[in-house]
Structure formats: structure tokens, C-alpha cells
Amino acid sequence: xxxxxxxxxxxxxxxxxxxxxxxxxxxxxxxxxxxxxxxxxxxxxxxxxxxxxxxxxxxxxxxxxxxxxxxxxxxxxxxxxxxxxxxxxxxxxxxxxxxxxxxxxxxxxxxxxxxxxxxxxxxxxxxxxxxxxxxxxxxxxxxxxxxxxxxxxxxxxxxxxxxxxxxxxxxxxxxxxxxxxxxxxxxxxxxxxxxxxxxxxxxxxxxxxxxxxxxxxxxxxxxxxxxxxxxxxxxxxxxxxxxxxxxxxxxxxxxxxxxxxxxxxxxxxxxxxxxxxxxxxxxxxxxxxxxxxxxxxxxxxxxxxxxxxxxxxxxxxxxxxxxxxxxxxxxxxxxxxxxxxxxxxx
Amino acid sequence: xxxxxxxxxxxxxxxxxxxxxxxxxxxxxxxxxxxxxxxxxxxxxxxxxxxxxxxxxxxxxxxxxxxxxxxxxxxxxxxxxxxxxxxxxxxxxxxxxxxxxxxxxxxxxxxxxxxxxxxxxxxxxxxxxxxxxxxxxxxxxxxxxxxxxxxxxxxxxxxxxxxxxxxxxxxxxxxxxxxxxxxxxxxxxxxxxxxxxxxxxxxxxxxxxxxxxxxxxxxxxxxxxxxxxxxxxxxxxxxxxxxxxxxxxxxxxxxxxxxxxxxxxxxxxxxxxxxxxxxxxxxxxxxxxxxxxxxxxxxxxxxxxxxxxxxxxxxxxxxxxxxxxxxxxxxxxxxxxxxxxxxxxx
Numbered sequence: 001x002x003x004x005x006x007x008x009x010x011x012x013x014x015x016x017x018x019x020x021x022x023x024x025x026x027x028x029x030x031x032x033x034x035x036x037x038x039x040x041x042x043x044x045x046x047x048x049x050x051x052x053x054x055x056x057x058x059x060x061x062x063x064x065x066x067x068x069x070x071x072x073x074x075x076x077x078x079x080x081x082x083x084x085x086x087x088x089x090x091x092x093x094x095x096x097x098x099x100x101x102x103x104x105x106x107x108x109x110x111x112x113x114x115x116x117x118x119x120x121x122x123x124x125x126x127x128x129x130x131x132x133x134x135x136x137x138x139x140x141x142x143x144x145x146x147x148x149x150x151x152x153x154x155x156x157x158x159x160x161x162x163x164x165x166x167x168x169x170x171x172x173x174x175x176x177x178x179x180x181x182x183x184x185x186x187x188x189x190x191x192x193x194x195x196x197x198x199x200x201x202x203x204x205x206x207x208x209x210x211x212x213x214x215x216x217x218x219x220x221x222x223x224x225x226x227x228x229x230x231x232x233x234x235x236x237x238x239x240x241x242x243x244x245x246x247x248x249x250x251x252x253x254x255x256x257x258x259x260x261x262x263x264x265x266x267x268x269x270x271x272x273x274x275x276x277x278x279x280x281x282x283x284x285x286x287x288x289x290x291x292x293x294x295x296x297x298x299x300x301x302x303x304x305x306x307x308x309x310x311x312x313x314x315x316x317x318x319x320x321x322x323x324x325x326x327x328x329x330x331x332x333x334x335x336x337x338x339x340x341x342x343x344x345x346x
Numbered sequence: 347x348x349x350x351x352x353x354x355x356x357x358x359x360x361x362x363x364x365x366x367x368x369x370x371x372x373x374x375x376x377x378x379x380x381x382x383x384x385x386x387x388x389x390x391x392x393x394x395x396x397x398x399x400x401x402x403x404x405x406x407x408x409x410x411x412x413x414x415x416x417x418x419x420x421x422x423x424x425x426x427x428x429x430x431x432x433x434x435x436x437x438x439x440x441x442x443x444x445x446x447x448x449x450x451x452x453x454x455x456x457x458x459x460x461x462x463x464x465x466x467x468x469x470x471x472x473x474x475x476x477x478x479x480x481x482x483x484x485x486x487x488x489x490x491x492x493x494x495x496x497x498x499x500x501x502x503x504x505x506x507x508x509x510x511x512x513x514x515x516x517x518x519x520x521x522x523x524x525x526x527x528x529x530x531x532x533x534x535x536x537x538x539x540x541x542x543x544x545x546x547x548x549x550x551x552x553x554x555x556x557x558x559x560x561x562x563x564x565x566x567x568x569x570x571x572x573x574x575x576x577x578x579x580x581x582x583x584x585x586x587x588x589x590x591x592x593x594x595x596x597x598x599x600x601x602x603x604x605x606x607x608x609x610x611x612x613x614x615x616x617x618x619x620x621x622x623x624x625x626x627x628x629x630x631x632x633x634x635x636x637x638x639x640x641x642x643x644x645x646x647x648x649x650x651x652x653x654x655x656x657x658x659x660x661x662x663x664x665x666x667x668x669x670x671x672x673x674x675x676x677x678x679x680x681x682x683x684x685x686x687x688x689x690x691x692x
Contacts (some may be wrong), residue, residue: 128672131664153672160688188687198664200546200603201676208678210687231656242633246602249634253599256592257546287588288595310577315685318477318544322684326474326499330547330680332554338668339661341534341556342506 003167003187003308007213008040009265011281013298015052016272021079024050029082031301036090038303041166044265047097047127047194047217048109050079052271054099055146056221058136065150069101074112075121084114091116093163095265097193097217099151100126109151111191111217117165126154127193128202143223143275147195158202160209162186167308187212187308190260194218197264198250200257201333207258208321212311214255214262220247222276236276244278248290256288259314261306269297286311349513349533349654353559354386355611357627359644361398362618367425370396373645375428382436384649387512390611393443393473393540393563394455396425398617400445401492402567404482411496415447420458421467430460437462439509441611443539443563445497446472455497457537457563463511472500473539474548489569489621493541504548506555508532513654533558533654536606540564543610544596546603547679553604554667558657560601560608566593568622582622590624594636602634605660607652615643632657 010031015024028045035043048054051068059065070077074096075084087094093116100110109127114120130153132145164186190206190213197203197216206214222240234242255262261284268279282293283304292304315321356377361370374391381389394400397414405411416423420442421430433440439462446456455473460466476499478491510532536552536559543549543562552560568586580588601608607630614625628639629650638650661667 128675129670131670148669154675158675158678162688198603199671200550201671201679204546205676205678208682208685210685231659246634249595249599249602253595256595257544288592313577320684323494324475324477325545325547325683327680327683329474329500329504330551332504332551333547334673334676334680336554337671337673338666339554339556342508 003185004305005041005166005187005308006039006303006305007261007263007283008035008038008043009263009281009283009294009302010035010043010045011266011268011279011294011296011298011300011302012046012049013296013300014269014271014273015267017052017057019052021050025079025082027299029086031299032083032086032092032094035301035303036092038301040301040303041092042163042215042263043092043094044215044263045094045096045217046265046267047111047219048099048267049097049217051099053219053221053267053275053277055132055150056144056275058144058146066101069099069107071101072103074098074100087114087116088119091165093166095191095215095217107151108154109147109193111193113161113163113189113191113215115163115165117163122163123159123161123189123191124156125191125193126156127151127196128154128158129196129199131195143221145221158190158205160188160190160206160211163189189213189215191215194220197254198246200254203254203258207260210315211258212260212308213306214258214260216251216262216264218264219267220278220280222278240276240278244280247278247280248282251282251284252288252290255284255286256314257319259286259311259319261285261308261311266294268294268300286314349531350651351387351512351533351654352385352649352651353388353390353607353609353629354381354384355390355609355627355629355640355648356381356392357612357614357625357640357642357644357646357648358392358395359642359646360615360617360619361613363398363403365398367396371425371428375432377645377647378429378432378438378440380647381649382438384647386647386649387438388509388561388609389438389440390561390609391440391442391563392611392613393457393565394445394613395443395563397445399565399567399613399621399623401478401496402490402621404490404492412447415445415453417447418449420444420446433460433462434465437511439512441537441561441563453497454500455493455539457539459507459509459535459537459561461509461511463509468509469505469507469535469537470502471537471539472502473497473542474500474504475542475545477541489567491567504536504551506534506536506552506557509535535559535561537561540566543600544592546600549600549604553606556661557604558606558654559652560606562597562608562610564610565613566624566626568624586622586624590626593624593626594628597628597630598634598636601630601632602660603665605632605657605665607631607654607657612640614640614646632660
């Protein structure tokens, strides 16, 4: 039998500062059931799904900030219970991004993967590549991006995982049919969050675990004066196009380079009527082609059937890591964080 | 003053098995002078520039194979002397790909960078990511790619280097004006060869040295049945489009992800009237946009003026490695060559 599964990106339109989490969850349930009605077996929600993208605002530490976070273990959240119940009942998995406040008071930009076959969260992730700044900008019209202020960098490894129950004929319990062959048995998944997708390192770390399907939620603002700075003044429309171009470029290139499918789910539209988000939720194949994408800037489900067998050609030929990679030359990638320019003349 | 330089890709059309190296060099000189006439200060030639792409043919070891190689130090080659002389006279640098046979009998797929200001080769490189197979295919109509048979993997590091004399006002001797600032002083260059460009690792190793301009020569066949294998039969026209799509995708994504310009020069057209090469020589900016590209499948010069100051925005903001990279999570990239799948259930 072919390892075919149906996946969905659940794009979420504008969420305002005044929107309650309960209101948002109602919309998420509608998206979830819409995806299920189209046969989806995995539904991917955005980053920080339950609230507006609050890192664009400056809040003092304490309750005013913490109200955007989910405290303790999200698996026990009463707010989230209707979504967990729906997933359990419909036997559908999901990826979900949220602001996590741990019981010992740490703040993370997190996501998890819920397996309906196992009836629990089977993988947790905390965003590693936090964009933006710690201090707010001083120019009054600048748009802040305070993720470095509000979150700690993720402390969990990029651990790929097998998700059981999705492919007919895979041995129950999560092991692949023949124990090793890529594209057979239970699929190997990875998860990232937003800005992580622009960095080839996390994709490669997952790729080195045979990852066949990457799941990503994101919030990406369409107004991005930092792209070119003062080098090239752009209209808002040009900025939107540029940001969307970069989004698709990194999703397509990294899916191709790791011979995997990917599903990415966006926040879209204008939060509070003015903070534009690019949307652009899409599903990409292992040759880097977009096979399904959102058509709106609002709540929308994007669905595609994918055949994981399509990962094999790349993984076994042009990107057969074992035959082609030369790790003896890659040392700088882990030995230095920032730039060290060549100092001397040759 | 602005760090502006003019760069050129010298695309080379069909070269046949019967073409002599002297014939090819005549064409290269025409390309070189054409680029110089348009103001180019750096000219990038393809991979294995002096011959047809011989790894598509099976030759026994020995003289029949070695005739495609340049023996000893190419700086001393009488064949190449007219090109070195032209570069010295016109004060123009160049990148050049060739088959190298060292004095101790080792075969590499190599390139070098000649600095006119210093009057010598200042950087040498040997292709690290060799595609293809060691054994020829057994199917009579298969197209071989025997680079793993004919070449050793490169043993030189991905060392970025400063090229002096290109930017007015940069202090003579190759150091930048203020000793450190990216985009000022002499530009920081990197070189790769063909298939290397599909791997984010070498780009990142150069990026971690502040590289502002990547130079790449390549031979890429337009007939590529291995792309999808038997999964998706394609016409020759579809294969050509797919191969070109992947070429541009990796060039654009890696230039964006490392905030650098890049120049890539192809072999193009049909060698021996039947072995199609994609061409597609182009120049790309640090936001990943193609700013100039070849229009033909033949000998052609592609020229663009680039302002290295355009690298700074990316290097100092979204891809400020020092602030954003988290090397503690990247270990697998150097610790394992091939794939290790997750074995156990979560």
C-alpha cells in the first residue's frame, strides 16, 4: 500500500487585542471540522494561535503580559479541551502553536503535536530562532517585534518523531513496516515555528533524522521596512510581495533540500484593522513545488493529499546524505555563532 | 564611497568531445574581452571550463581520461597563459573551473580565483559535493555522471577571502577601510562548484566568514530522469523546467539566507549535439532576486553592477548570526553524515 495521507493547514484570519481566547477557539473548531470534512488526518494551526500577535506591543512583565500565555501543561488546559476532544473523537492529529508559561515561570513560544492514535501529545517544541529585539524601538511609528524580550530561546532539541495510525497497514505501535525504509511505515515528522523556517540548520537537523513532513505555524508581518532599510524605499504593496517571496523561497528550498513535504499555517489579514499579516499558508512537495495554498487573508483551510513515497527519490539520489555530505568541512556551523571575517591577505 | 563593483558570468555554450582546449580558450578570451568591454571587474567562468562535460562518458583510468585534466599548477599552464595575460593587462579578476591533476597524481574538480591587483591566484578550491556514481549505469540509454569515479572529494576548506583592488578607496593591501565593517573595504568572496550550490552547509560556512559575493561555475544536465524517477514521467521540456527551477531555487534561497550576492556561470546548450545543459547563468542579490540572467544557450556574457552595501541590511538584522543562531541545537550537522531515523515510539 502507498503511504498516502491527507494534510491540512488551518489559516487563521485577523485576531484583535480585544478578541477572547474562547472566541478564537470557536473559530479553530470550525477550521478543524472543515478540514476533517475534507478528509484531513493532520491539521496544522499557526504560531501563537490563541491570541493576536502580541509581540508587536510593549507590555510590562506580569499579568498584563502573562494573560497571552497558557500556564502549566497545555494538555490539561480547560480552554483547549474542546479541541483535544474533537481530535480524539474524529481520530485526527494536529499541530498547535501557543505561548507557553511553564509552572516554574519560564516563557516560551511553543508548539506541540497531538496524536489521535495515542490520545496524547507526543512531541513538544519551543521556538529556537527568536526574531526581533529585546528593547522596543524608539521611533514612534516603528512596529515592534519583541520576541527576544518575551520568550526564552527554545531548550528542546529538534527531535523528529514517528506519528502512528495515519497510514493503513503500518504496524501498530509506530514502527515502520520493515523497520527502516523511508516512505514506508509511520511517517517521520518535524516541527518548527515561524522564523525557524528561514534557517537551514533546523531543517537539516530534522532531515538527518529522515524527516518526511515538516509542520510549521507562523506570524509574518507584511509591513517590513527592515528588509531593505533605507536602501530601497518600498510601497506597502511591494513590501508585502517581498515578504511573501522570502516566505515561499525558504519553504520551497528547504523542502527540496531535505526531500520532505511541508505544511505551513499562517495568521493572515489585518489584526485590529491595521497590523497586516502575509498569510500564504501552503503545502509543498519534496521537489519544492507548492501543491496547495491559501487564496484569502482570512480563516481558510488548505488541504492536500501527499504520498510520502515521493520523498524517496530525493533522499536516495541527489540528497543521499550518507553518500554526499562531507562533515569534515562543516565545523564552523557549530563552532561559531557569529561572523569571523578573514583578516589577512592571502 | 560606495562599495560598488561590476561582475560578469561568462556562460559557455556547447563544447564537444572533439573540441580542443585551444579552441575553447579562444572562445573564453572572446567572452573575457566582451565582459571587460562592459566594465566587468570580475569574470566568472563555468566548471570544467576547458572541455566537454566528460563525466558523462566512461573512460578507463590513464591517458584517455587524463587528457581532460590540467597537470601540475594551472598558474604555470602554457595553455592558460593568454587568459592570465589578458587578466593582468586589463586588471580584471576571474574565477575559473577546471579538472586538476596534481603533481602527485590526484584528480580533483577544481576552481581558482585570480587577483589582477596581486597578479596571482589568491584562492584555490576543490569541489566537495561530488554528485553521481562510481560505477557506470548498466542501462544502455542511461546518462552517466561519473564524478565520484573521476574525482576525489575536495580537501581544501571553504575559506572566504578578501579580493583587493576592486573598490576605490579601500586601503591597498586587502584590508578593509575600518578593519571590520561588512560592506566596506575589500569584498569578501567565496567559491563553490556546481552541485555544492544545492547544499546549505558550504554557503553557511562561507556566510560565517562574512562572505558578500559567492562565485560558482556549473555543468547541469537538462535531462534528469532521476528527479522523480518512475514516480512522475516527464517530457524533456518538463525536465528542463524542473532542473532550472531547482537551480534558481537553491541559488536564490542561499543568497538570501546568507545576505550575499552570487554569480553563477553555466555550460549551456547541447554538447555533441545531444547532451543538453540547462544554462541559466545569473547574478543574484542578497534578498534573493535574480538581477541579471542569460538569454541564450550559447556563449554569452551576463553583467551587473552590484553594491555590497546591500548585504548589510540582512547581515545586521534578520540574519544577524551572532544574535540569532543557536549552535547548541545544530550538533547533528557535523556529528552524523547520513540519516538516523527515530527508532522508538514517543
